[in-house]
Amino acid sequence: MSNTKVLPLLGADAPGAVPCCPPLTERPMTAEEAETAARMFKALGDPVRLRLFSAVASHEGGEACVCDISDVGVSQPTVSHHLKKLKDAGLLSSERRGTWVYYRVEPSVLAAMGKLLAPPTAA
């Protein structure tokens, strides 16, 4: 059912979510892996963007348009600007439907980032 685009953290055709990078505790990241992952962390490194990301992620159906988001204390153009940045970082995908662009968080991207942060498996 999904017609979202392939996102940078994932391999091509990756419904199974192959993360770009091993857990941070497994081995030192290569420069290339770090570039990819840092782009996503940076996108979440702004409080307003993080709230917007969370607003989209927790919205009914896992998607939201600017019209759904009004309570983070910034103007609608600012909301649009930040959603665009999250999309550029590969954290959100978007789809235009009529007047509005709907944004969606890919659960597989969340899962991949979560794996990156997985603590070492304890003995």
Next chain:
Amino acid sequence: MSNTKVLPLLGADAPGAVPCCPPLTERPMTAEEAETAARMFKALGDPVRLRLFSAVASHEGGEACVCDISDVGVSQPTVSHHLKKLKDAGLLSSERRGTWVYYRVEPSVLAAMGKLLAPPTAA
């Protein structure tokens, strides 16, 4: 055995790792939660810092000093600078032993960040 300091993402006395914030998919974050979490994401939002963090996290014993890290292509003062930033963000703790400061990743912080990024529990 741990004499690391309490880190911002965790509650006080939190060996059990109470994360500051609910999973991003659960409900929109409050401004205060977003401030705390964005600080940590921002710290990881730089490729060099992310590689350093990964170098410390994956080093034997889960800790490393500047003397252990030489392969990320930046000078030792730059390494020290970035490790300090990671510490300020609450991602690393440090302890001086003789000449060197040793940095350590708290697994509980990783776990808390990982939980923040947990995808919604599927039906």
